[in-house]
Amino acid sequence: KTTSMKIAVVGTGYVGLVTGTCLAETGNQVICVDINADKVKMMQNGKLPIYEPGLDILFHRNIAQERLHFTTDLGSAIAEAQIIFLALPTPPGGDGSADLSYVLGAAKDIGKLITDYKVIVTKSTVPVGTADKVRAAMDSQTTVEFDVVSNPEFLREGVAVEDFMKPDRVVIGTQSERARKLMGELYGPYVRQGNPIIFMDERSSELTKYAANSFLATKITFMNEVANLCELVGADVDMVRKGIGSDDRIGRRFLFPGVGYGGSCFPKDVQALVKSADENKYDFKILNSVIEVNESQKTVLSGKVKKYFNGDVKGKKFALWGLAFKPETDDIREAPALYIIDELVAAGATITAFDPEGMNNVRNLIGNKISYAADPYSALHDADALLIVTEWSLFRTPDFDQVAKLLKNKVIFDGRNLYDLQKMIDCGFYYNSIGRKIVS
Ligand code: UDX
Numbered sequence: 001k002t003t004s005m006k007i008a009v010v011g012t013g014y015v016g017l018v019t020g021t022c023l024a025e026t027g028n029q030v031i032c033v034d035i036n037a038d039k040v041k042m043m044q045n046g047k048l049p050i051y052e053p054g055l056d057i058l059f060h061r062n063i064a065q066e067r068l069h070f071t072t073d074l075g076s077a078i079a080e081a082q083i084i085f086l087a088l089p090t091p092p093g094g095d096g097s098a099d100l101s102y103v104l105g106a107a108k109d110i111g112k113l114i115t116d117y118k119v120i121v122t123k124s125t126v127p128v129g130t131a132d133k134v135r136a137a138m139d140s141q142t143t144v145e146f147d148v149v150s151n152p153e154f155l156r157e158g159v160a161v162e163d164f165m166k167p168d169r170v171v172i173g174t175q176s177e178r179a180r181k182l183m184g185e186l187y188g189p190y191v192r193q194g195n196p197i198i199f200m201d202e203r204s205s206e207l208t209k210y211a212a213n214s215f216l217a218t219k220i221t222f223m224n225e226v227a228n229l230c231e232l233v234g235a236d237v238d239m240v241r242k243g244i245g246s247d248d249r250i251g252r253r254f255l256f257p258g259v260g261y262g263g264s265c266f267p268k269d270v271q272a273l274v275k276s277a278d279e280n281k282y283d284f285k286i287l288n289s290v291i292e293v294n295e296s297q298k299t300v301l302s303g304k305v306k307k308y309f310n311g312d313v314k315g316k317k318f319a320l321w322g323l324a325f326k327p328e329t330d331d332i333r334e335a336p337a338l339y340i341i342d343e344l345v346a347a348g349a350t351i352t353a354f355d356p357e358g359m360n361n362v363r364n365l366i367g368n369k370i371s372y373a374a375d376p377y378s379a380l381h382d383a384d385a386l387l388i389v390t391e392w393s394l395f396r397t398p399d400f401d402q403v404a405k406l407l408k409n410k411v412i413f414d415g416r417n418l419y420d421l422q423k424m425i426d427c428g429f430y431y432n433s434i435g436r437k438i439v440s
């Protein structure tokens with residue numbers, strides 16, 4: 001039996017758009033709602049407001065096949081929908097806890113509008129207890145039957161489509177048999193390979209999302225500290241990483257030291273979990289340390305640069321490769337590059353940066369605080385050193401002769417350990433990376 005369903009997605013940010021598009025891809029009828037009329041018009045005209053690899057193909061296909069629609073009208077969007085996803089922003093409020101006003105506002109509006117049974121799904125990352133609040137907000141407006149389900153997303157930017165289409169797992173938090181059945185049917189096509197749909201209560205589901213991201217942030221942070229120690233004792237973190245990662249219990253992934261984690265999720269989610277622990281009078285010690293270590297890790301690369309120039313980078317000119325917080329995205333939220341720029345510019349240096357996707361966003365944020373290059377090589381002209389902050393594939397195998405020729409000094413500070421140490425010696429570079437020997 002085909003399980004084509006009618007779906008509404010409220011909020012067409014990153015999560016909403018990926019969710020809506022990928023749900024249409026398996027044959028469901030999807031309407032995405034947003035209050036931003038310009039954005040809705042843009043999408044109706046077939047333009048994607050975000051950059052995400054592979055999303056444009058699905059987006060255009062499903063619009064062409066009339067399975068994916070956009071509107072500003074919540075009422076018409078949800079009229080026929082069986083399942084309504086809430087993918088609204090939950091920005092950190094003044095005290096660090098997530099601001100639920102968008103989510104609860106939409107819940108009230110939906111409560112006023114519904115005339116038959118609906119499943120309301122919270123897709124945004126929300127604190128434990130939010131499903132109950134959504135339920136209460138709707139209850140205050142309606143006597144129509146509905147269920148509220150927590151269904152956290154685990155999408156990684158850059159591979160979000162793949163993550164949605166073939167998730168490692170789907171977590172569904174609900175205690176309603178009816179909602180459980182509908183959600184199971186909806187996600188069935190995405191887990192055909194045998195990955196699990198894990199059903200649980202709403203609170204466990206809400207906490208799962210925070211625990212997953214906080215665990216991964218801790219894993220990275222642990223490796224950053226191991227890397228810092230490697231430098232002091234003369235060990236090579238790349239070797240240590242391989243040595244521990246081949247133990248299945250540790251695993252090979254997320255063990256790469258660098259310039260500290262950034263992005264829209266890890267920093268926010270670790271903060272929110274600490275906050276939520278605080279509210280329950282629990283001191284989540286390890287996560288407080290993770291936050292502290294990550295803050296200082298963001299300054300490790302600029303610290304190395306300053307040290308190399310004996311504390312004086314005034315008038316120095318640096319080439320910077322990578323602005324986005326990670327490759328394959330234009331997202332610069334909490335990007336370590338921004339901290340490095342701040343530190344070096346404040347110390348009197350000038351910076352010319354190149355990033356394949358992130359330059360527009362940085363220009364909008366900090367304007368001419370730095371210069372922008374049209375390609376990686378033109379950033380290098382006459383620079384005192386090259387700094388690598390994001391591991392775009394483009395930076396992995398540059399023409400080192402060209403790099404050496406263009407730089408004023410043959411000096412590279414690599415925050416992502418892209419290059420082989422022997423290769424750097426052969427090419428005659430001074431090369432300072434993370435948790436490995438400095439070669440020159
Ligand atoms: C993350 C989670 O992976 C995803 O499941 C969740 O839904 C949202 O948050 P994302 O923020 O897109 O996804 O990026 P991710 O690839 O996880 O990287 C996060 C940060 O950690 C980046 O700054 C990255 O550079 C850093 N990182 C990651 C490391 O420094 N080392 C690693 O080994 C892995």
